[in-house]
Amino acid sequence: MSEDSTTLPEDATENLALTGEEETVGERALHRIVIVGHVDHGKSSLIGRLLHDTDSLPPGKFEELKEVSARRGMDVEWSFVLDAFQAERDQAVTIDTTQIWFKTALRDYVIIDAPGHREFLKNMVSGAASADAAIMVVDAEEGVREQSRRHAYLLHLLGVQQIAVVINKMDLVDYSQARFEEVSRQISDYLKSIGSVPLVIVPISARGGDNIAGRSERTPWYDGPTVISTLDGFHGHPGIGAQPLRMPIQDVYKFDARRILAGRIESGAISVGDTVLFSPSNKTAKVRSIEAWPQNSASDTAAAGESVGITLVEQLFVERGEVVSHMENPPRLGTTFHARLFWLGHKPLKVGDSYKLKLLTQEAEVRVKSIERIVDTQTLQNSAGDAVERNAVAEVTLYSRQVLALDDYGDLSRTGRFVLVEDYDTVGGGVIFMEGLPDQRQAITVKSTNVISVEHNLTADSRAARNGHHGGVLWFTGLSGAGKSTLAMEVEQRLFAKGYQVYVLDGDNVRRGLNANLGFSPEDRTENIRRVGEAAALFADSGIICITAFISPYRVDRDRARASAPGRFHEIFIKADVATCEQRDPKGLYKKARAGEIPQFTGISAPYEPPESPDLVVDTAAEDVTESVGRIIRYIEDAFTLKKRAD
């Protein structure tokens, strides 16, 4: 093998012969390659050289290049090929993402040239996010630098999985194998540490044309692929067609009698006759047709990548933003999600700030609930912080008031990513992680069919007339140790003594029977609260004042409970901060949570979403039990007791 490792100018052709693919007009594949690396490590020069060596420069361009370079007193400066702008030429810095076309014998390529300057991150992101593969350029003399690491990290974050490394400027280190291996080790170690692997590492000199199109005699110790055969060795798109169906609705058209739901299939496939599920509305319908123009081009099935239109058998009101899936493997529903994001905003991202989320075609206001850690892409050390500065990467938790259809990035990359908009600008992008968060879908799905409501012969008024008060739900919410159970039991006793029909639902009496089959996973917790909400609503219907004492940390869960007892639901916020609760720690749970024995403990390692407009706030850190009970009793007498009128 090493015997033949002299110049092999035709190795691209060799590759073609190996794969046995024929060049057919219109069927040549197009690959998008992004070139990244630290400033001045030679990205633009590599591109200029690639164009020249694949015979892709227009006639006269090489002569023009020599002339322009000579005028500036340089040898041939390959990077000038790309410098479309006068301004850029004068600064000798690449300003923006540039796209350049060239072809090998195997296929066509678009190169996206991403700039190395730190402040130009957004351009790098714009270029790299759409790439099929990446080439990272590292200077043999300088070795791995800040931007090398940063770009590698971002490629990984953006989902570019195929990365090849070229060690450039080998001429400056006398084509030293030892130096090549040293720099190779630097970059490999870093890539490994972020969960990435270079497909290949090539020693090159863009200036000298070594190992670009043909193998160089000056690196006899290297017998790996050239840059061009590396490109030709990249794979095409991964099999997104075999993944679960996701088709976000882009628009609904009524140009004629047809009501067409338009959208692009991000993954999976859809067929006429399929029963599909819409998220987050949770509606289902059957696909009547897949529409197309001209109409004779319509098909009965469509797959990932296609922009299509469907009509439904049922008349369903759905809008832009809904995600179409099959009944199996639907997206998750949730209001809270974890994200790893890169920040491009001029103003830092802060806890409590609101942004517009764009997730597929969904838009929603989200708030930053917490910043878990800020990631130093250099050292991969995490640090804490309450603000994420421009160009930083961080792990955060975001909260939306409305329910979203979400995918975990690890499951489905195309639908597990989002951007954030502030004012009018895109200020960040991120990928979603749902670990430890509940899927809200179970809780809103009515599984039983043939359920018909039966009217009682008794009215709520007649029940209230007998009891002297209305029925209703008093929903106590707050951290563990805030005093919910204590207050609930006190209030129950006092009300009973006053002649009220009252009953407390709490964890103990519910988990022993009604919810005996539920554990403490996020899904089970959501289901636990859903059942409590439904049970409390039945108590309220029967005329009883039902007090519930559950942490119920998620707003969406409480909103659902409110919806089960419309007009009779009273949200009571039993307020005490974590420090106070931890100090009380009546069941020793905080201690265990701090010791890591209880995962996902509300207030410590899981979020608590305080009520936004509770009917009553009881601050147990500021007042004693007697005062609190008194206030709750007064509230109940006021809200529930039948008013005695003169007539």
Next chain:
Amino acid sequence: MDRLDELEAQSVYILREAYNRIEPLAMLWSLGKDSNVMLWLARKAFFGNVPFPVMHVDTGKKFKEMYAFRDRYAAEWKLDFHREECPPIDAVDPSLPPAARSAARKTEGLRTAIAKYELRAVIAGIRRDEQATRAKERVFSPRDETGQWDFRDQPPEFWDQYKTDFPPGAHIRIHPLLHWTELDIWLYTRREGIPIVPLYFARDGKRYRSLGDEDITHPIDSDAATLDDVIAELQTTKTAERAGRAMDHEREDAFERLRATGYM
């Protein structure tokens, strides 16, 4: 999906985003091969309808074949068609070289049309492979109140999440063909059977590769008399597509200057 399917699906996605997110908007129809493909894609995206106005900013100096083509298909495709006038050439900066001056006149015509219909956006059929400056474009590309393009501070654009939020007064250019190449356009035209102005095909050893105003566009030497011939020719040529456009040669930065002031 083959390459043309992918290009088509992406363009349809872009057109649907534009129509859903931005209003009012119009499509520019230059009568050339690119904007014909763009119109065709709009009919695909909207199931045979083009749900926005289609504008031809007319210099009055196009080839007669182009006008005939325009009038025929505007009617046949039931377009909401608008012909917009350019100002007289005397009204345009005389310090510009002739071809650039002519382009500046067209820019002014476009600006007038945008103001007249209070358009938030226009959809234009430029491609990244046409010219180095165009390679730097975004799919959704904002202009300021004066139509200026700030190529140094373009918004980030990734994961097909385009910029769709704008301050009052801002204007946007939408480029659904940005990712196509000249060869892609011809391959797609052939596959779909899209009508085309006959000037693109050789007569007496000459044909037009790019169509602008009659007085500043020059034919190239070619025997490509059919779609198949043109495609075969393009697969071997290395001459730039706009080589026949006079203004591109007037100064290194002529194109960029035009572009910054709103030229397509």
